Amino acid sequence: MDIETIVKKLNLKVRSASDRLKNNVTGGYTGDLLSDVMANSHEGDIWITRQVHQNIVAIATLKEHAGIILVNSCEPATDTLEKAVKENVPIMVSNLPAFELTGKIYNLLAEKK
């Protein structure tokens, strides 16, 4: 499933790298502790987090995540957005809390399998 499908189905707002929405999403990881995400997430994951600072872009780049979704209508910080544009990392915003968003994306990915 690509990011674009998730964006449309869950009404996400795209904040960066809108030309990368064809990135394939193979799984997901939810977390705000960066070492936990670094150690346990996988390439192709969509990362769901409440963190908005620029270090999330470094993590997503290093781990080759499909993209990042910020929860609870949280917006990325200005320098986060600049870095995401530079590194071509799609950042989306959802109005849902992490629990609900994770459940919905989990179901979408499970339906596809």
Next chain:
Amino acid sequence: MKIKVCATETENSLYKNSFYIEGGNFSDAGTVSTRIKSILKNIGLPNDIVRKSAIICYESEINIVSYARRGKINLTVTPKTVEIEVVDEGPGIPDIELAMQQGYSTANQQIREMGFGAGMGLHNIKSYSDIFNISSEVAKGTFLKMIINTQ
């Protein structure tokens, strides 16, 4: 395995270089790790080796940024290993055994708010290394050496 010959190639290494990191500079945190990951990919190392090395470098980089005045990562790739040395000038670690425990951290509130300082860094570094060595001198700094076998 695809091996690209580098300018810094020596008799026993396919690649050797040092990368410098400034303490306290969170805006550039991850830059060195991203660069090292790209270098290892270009050398043609398998994905799992690149992934382990990137995690080790990132956690080390964050430790330098979080706690030290400055530091460097020495990267050496040999035909059989990736060797990562991390040297910093900083407060050092008074009790290494305690610092190695998962969940133990001396990070301040600002660092924790960013999602760092969960006490997982050194633990992650050790768990992704085949050989892990740490030594530290209080008020001087910390030295880490990690080896990942590639064969």
